[in-house]
Amino acid sequence: MALLEIHDLTMKFGSLVANDSVSFSVEKGQIVGLIGPNGAGKTTLFNCVSGFFPPTEGKIFFNGEDVTGLPAHAIARKGAVRTFQVVHPLSEMPVLDNVLVGSFLREKDIDRAHELAWECLRNCRLEDLAHRLAGDLTIGQKKRLEVARALATRPLLLMLDEAMAGLTTTEVKESVELVSRLKDRGLTLLIVEHIMEAIMPIADKVVVLDGGIKIAEGPPQDIINDERVIKAYFGEKYSRRLKESGQAKRYE
């Protein structure tokens, strides 16, 4: 049984269909990449899965349970925790306290919550900044804080919404290493990402959305050569040219 199963998920905002009957599943221990051009409905899908929007139609199963329409905090409690694309630091609180808010989900005792928080800070290399106000961090540090905070809840499924966008090349590399480390420890990840170099080498499966519809699903090397995907990303003319020059083979 898959850890996360999405069945025919449809999300409408008035007449705008942001997700149209999207189905896919995330197996335990996998890294699944969710990609697609701007406005493809990736973040909306995230919001539905994490309980921020109740989906218009369709079902979401997490760990065998129907979690469709549950509030966000209930879904987090069940073990599916997300980060935000636009970072949401708890600005007036120190970095450590930010992470503590996460660790209190599983550890009620303040000392044990502290231990857990420090462990997550070290994982995300934030231990030197623990006593700074979260609002004073750089964007890269804030993105790491998002991850540290989510990790502190001891999730089963970690959903990263463009955790690497806007980072320097070195920072992206570090994040990729962190994600692989987390996978090795048995964590399941669903990752929305624009940076192909980051997601393609580590993903077990990639799901591609375009205009709210799932246009492809499969292992990364298949996705890269999928004509519909290239078309969605680069347009028809470029996709033809790319094929002729054999550039699309680059990732294999």
Place this chain on the structure above:
Amino acid sequence: MKRKIERKDWLLFALIILFALLPAIPGIRENSLTMHVILMIFLMASMSQSWNIVGGYCGQVSFGHSVFFGIGAYGAAMAVVKYGMTPWPGALAGAFLAAGIAVLISWPVFRLSGHYFAIATFAIVEIFNRLFMVWYWVGGAIGLDYSITEQGIVNFVWYQSKVGYYYGALVLLGLVFGVVRWMERHRIGYYLRAVREGQETAEALGVDSTKAKLSAMAVSAFLAALCGAFFAQYNYRVDPPMVMSLDMSMKFVLVTILGGTGTLFGPLVGAAVLVPLQEYSRALLGGLGGGVDLIIFGLLIILVVVKQPKGVVGIFSYLRRRMVERESVGKEND
């Protein structure tokens, strides 16, 4: 890692000991006005601290706290005047009732975002004020006047000296500040601040924000009602405009803002500035007509909000940071 007692705890403890020893000084004990001013500081600090739980830590600005304060005051007064009991069961019943009403009022509005909570709390002050004005069972517009009972802790009234009230107010202060300090150090304190700083983030991390806000509101109203009960006992009477008014509600808010919202010592600092200002200006400038204290206080608030939105406590912590920075710069130069 053992939980350590922080500097804040020592400071709070030392302050309470200091306050407990103050009446031992003859010059203070015999001066009725000084005693009155100090115990009003304790009361005002406790009131603002109770507001601080929901308004400061949790970031939900309530203009309705005079209602909870009033319910506590009426609870004590009804027990004494209508039922001939001691005020204690009335104060406790009032506190639970206030907590219940707080939850009932906030539950629907917490589901809305934006400023609806502030507006709704604004409205309930007027509703309760009018209701109590015409409700004869609780004394209507005339209010409830205490008859003379035996003085002492059982009836919580004293006639010749203010020492009893002084220690009563100090216990109240210790209780309210203790509760807030306890919250600060436990999960609920982190959750309240998380809700203030970003409700979506808090929810994403498994915080039930509605539950957090409602518990903050309930505890806050409970403590505010206890303050109200003390106020009724101290004045030997209660009537609607005295306790349930926007003026009174504003004091909860403004004292905390002046001292520093979301800080442990902010309410105490704010009360220590406002109460003497209010009481002495009333005593000295009373001839100029009412409201001089409020004019001065208004100016102070404008100054604080413009210069340092975190209040007087914010000014102190800013100065301390500056000092630390200067020291570290000094060390680098050596």
